[in-house]
Amino acid sequence: MIARCLPHPWLSLTLLLVWLLLVNDFSAGQWLLGALLGVLIPLLSRVLWINPPRTRQPWRLLPFFLRVLGDIVIANLQVSRRILGSMDDLQPAFVEVPLEVHDELALTLLTSIVSLTPGTVSADLSDDRRRLLLHCLNVQDSAALVAEIKARYEAPLLEVFPCSA
Amino acid sequence: MHPWIEALVALFLLLGSLFALIGAIGLYRLPDFYTRLHGPTKATTLGVGGMVIASMIHFSVSEQSLSLHELLITLFLFITAPVSCHMLAKAALQQKLPIRPGTGGQPWEQ
Numbered sequence: 001m002i003a004r005c006l007p008h009p010w011l012s013l014t015l016l017l018v019w020l021l022l023v024n025d026f027s028a029g030q031w032l033l034g035a036l037l038g039v040l041i042p043l044l045s046r047v048l049w050i051n052p053p054r055t056r057q058p059w060r061l062l063p064f065f066l067r068v069l070g071d072i073v074i075a076n077l078q079v080s081r082r083i084l085g086s087m088d089d090l091q092p093a094f095v096e097v098p099l100e101v102h103d104e105l106a107l108t109l110l111t112s113i114v115s116l117t118p119g120t121v122s123a124d125l126s127d128d129r130r131r132l133l134l135h136c137l138n139v140q141d142s143a144a145l146v147a148e149i150k151a152r153y154e155a156p157l158l159e160v161f162p163c164s165a
Numbered sequence: 166m167h168p169w170i171e172a173l174v175a176l177f178l179l180l181g182s183l184f185a186l187i188g189a190i191g192l193y194r195l196p197d198f199y200t201r202l203h204g205p206t207k208a209t210t211l212g213v214g215g216m217v218i219a220s221m222i223h224f225s226v227s228e229q230s231l232s233l234h235e236l237l238i239t240l241f242l243f244i245t246a247p248v249s250c251h252m253l254a255k256a257a258l259q260q261k262l263p264i265r266p267g268t269g270g271q272p273w274e275q
Contacts (some may be wrong), residue, residue: 024234076211079203083191092200093269115247116210121202122247123254123272133272135254137203142270151257 008049010058012038054058056162064156071117071152082138091152094123095142097132106161113153120149170226174219189214194237198257204217213242219258 005150019034020026080091101107111122111132119137139145191204218234224232258272 010266018237018240021237024232026231045222072207073208075207079191080184080187083187083194083204087194087196089199090196091266091269092265094272095270100180111251112243112247115206115244115250119203121199121206121254122251123199124258133258135199135202137200139269 008042011042015041019048056160058160060156066074068113068117068153074118075119077135087096091138091140093136093139093142095120095134095136095145097134097137097146099130099132099154100150101154101157101161102129103161110153110157114149117153120145166227174223177215177219181212181217181219185209185212197268198262199254199264199268202250204253205235206246210242210246214239218224222227258264 015038016031016034019037020030023030053059086148099107099110100108107129109124111125114120114122114132114134119139123135124131125131126132135147136142188204188207188209192201195201195204217239221232221235264272
């Protein structure tokens, strides 16, 4: 019964939260309306979810997102220093990262996080979705960078989105 | 409003505008298309972040009720900025835009 009415409980919770933030009013009526939307929208959009992501313990993403937020602030400071510094000692590079995640949502999250964090922008995904091409603003050791991305961002995503493919 | 809170709001506004300015300077100074992508995607994120925090403090205090819908701006920015950046980079690779000499590694052909 619960599974039929709430096919995506986490999506429902997100919708409720986004609704409350949108109206900027935390009264009981808005909670009720938000809850109604949280139930109705996933039900009505069920046909659009071709491959619903399979997750394991999705709440573990929360501390991960907080760490990413901290990294984004650091990334901003580093890039700002690069921009204001000398352009001659800049070491830009294209770097390939072999991927282990297959889930579409996890891939989207990983490429977005990589684009938002220190000195890297995701430029292209190979056709077989096995490799990600990054452009880095300043890189001395590309092997170390690949290892860091895999350990810091890909590993936590793999825990939540287990290899299903 | 208490002058300390006003000072805090002003501080976050200044910080936000500073980072937005740095992002714009990056757009002007960085040598090629690919490096120029880095300025707007990152420095501006913190720029908007600073202004959003300032707005949250200001309206929470002046209207005596918690104002959190600015958080949605951050959320939408975090969803859209990497996607548009990725599309720009992909288009640039397709067009084979000149890459600054000295860039390590090679974009692939496919």
